[in-house]
Amino acid sequence: MDPTPAQSRRLHCSRCGAEYDVVISRTVCDCGSPLDLVSDLQPLPPSLAGRPFGLARYADAIALTPRALERTYLGAGMTPILPMGGGTFVKCDFISPTGSFKDRGAAAVTAAAIELGAVEVVVDSSGNAAAALAAHAAHVGLRTTVVVPQGAPEAKLAQAQAYGAAIVSAPGPRERAAEIALELSGRAGCYYASHAFSPFFLEGTKSWAFEVFEQLGAIPEAVLMPVGNGSLLLGVFAGFSHLVATGAARRLPRLVAVQSRNCAPLAGLPAHLTGHSLYTDGIAISRPVRMRSILDAIAATGGEVLVVSDAEVQEARLSLASAGLWVEPTAAAAWAGLPHLRGDRGPVVVNLGGAGFKRP
Numbered sequence: 001m002d003p004t005p006a007q008s009r010r011l012h013c014s015r016c017g018a019e020y021d022v023v024i025s026r027t028v029c030d031c032g033s034p035l036d037l038v039s040d041l042q043p044l045p046p047s048l049a050g051r052p053f054g055l056a057r058y059a060d061a062i063a064l065t066p067r068a069l070e071r072t073y074l075g076a077g078m079t080p081i082l083p084m085g086g087g088t089f090v091k092c093d094f095i096s097p098t099g100s101f102k103d104r105g106a107a108a109v110t111a112a113a114i115e116l117g118a119v120e121v122v123v124d125s126s127g128n129a130a131a132a133l134a135a136h137a138a139h140v141g142l143r144t145t146v147v148v149p150q151g152a153p154e155a156k157l158a159q160a161q162a163y164g165a166a167i168v169s170a171p172g173p174r175e176r177a178a179e180i181a182l183e184l185s186g187r188a189g190c191y192y193a194s195h196a197f198s199p200f201f202l203e204g205t206k207s208w209a210f211e212v213f214e215q216l217g218a219i220p221e222a223v224l225m226p227v228g229n230g231s232l233l234l235g236v237f238a239g240f241s242h243l244v245a246t247g248a249a250r251r252l253p254r255l256v257a258v259q260s261r262n263c264a265p266l267a268g269l270p271a272h273l274t275g276h277s278l279y280t281d282g283i284a285i286s287r288p289v290r291m292r293s294i295l296d297a298i299a300a301t302g303g304e305v306l307v308v309s310d311a312e313v314q315e316a317r318l319s320l321a322s323a324g325l326w327v328e329p330t331a332a333a334a335w336a337g338l339p340h341l342r343g344d345r346g347p348v349v350v351n352l353g354g355a356g357f358k359r360p
């Protein structure tokens with residue numbers, strides 16, 4: 001497997017069509033939109049025997065060098081997939097170095113930061129993304145600054161701090177934290193490693209699709225996951241799309257996004273509570289920056305958006321725990337969505353993306 005040549009990567013704006021080189025200072029399009037990554041990727045080989053675990057296992061299909069991916073490897077990926085009966089599986093992404101699926105993306109953005117020559121990463125997050133980034137950056141000796149919006153859950157913040165992240169508080173609305181993070185990322189040697197804006201985060205979450213295909217030996221009928229900013233769903237869509245484009249698979253699974261009734265912009269429902277009071281805090285995103293792409297991906301796969309109540313999430317969390325699976329409320333939302341799923345023709349995979357200790 002050859003290293004991915006950095007010069008084959010470009011940043012593309014799907015809104016205005018602008019293209020940019022991949023450089024440390026290019027975070028968003030001049031029109032204000034998030035950027036997508038365009039790159040020449042190879043098919044995965046028919047057998048992955050002997051490959052390392054983690055993102056480097058699928059390096060042919062990820063626009064980062066195997067060398068950088070191996071450096072940032074902290075144990076993310078190759079999480080267990082468990083049969084739950086009736087053709088349903090759970091993908092246990094809560095069994096991950098920092099306790100959430102965000103480790104997949106954090107390993108990738110940290111690899112990108114290394115390739116781009118960064119000495120520091122900055123992110124605006126109140127939760128799992130901050131902890132995941134801080135851990136991976138610490139592992140390779142990069143400094144981390146986390147800009148924290150009001151009302152951030154303390155357990156998650158404490159975790160990021162334990163890994164050595166510097167914390168900057170952002171008063172006011174959630175958007176203010178992103179503005180401050182963007183300002184800070186203007187410092188020399190600083191990379192804006194946002195899970196919402198950096199397209200490299202999605203290079204990491206692609207690995208979820210490759211793993212499920214490898215573990216099941218087939219494309220599932222549907223996959224369910226909670227969606228806030230869509231950083232898992234968009235990576236999963238890109239991963240399965242790569243498998244189809246390279247002839248490894250013949251079809252895409254239906255992508256099913258689960259949101260809370262309190263904050264379900266994908267279903268057209270307005271957020272009528274403030275983020276920090278929400279039970280499912282990890283998906284309390286009233287305006288996802290890649291909303292158009294999320295809705296397009298769901299439509300392209302014949303998927304759907306399911307909306308669940310806090311009571312349903314609470315019940316799902318207890319039900320999972322009674323089967324030995326302790327996850328945070330945001331993760332349990334996916335399980336709560338399962339009874340609402342239409343059709344039952346084949347294997348369904350439900351992602352459990354955050355550990356119970358995140359929200360005891």
Ligand SMILES: [Zn+2]
Binds near residue numbers: 013015029031033
């Ligand atoms: Zn643009």
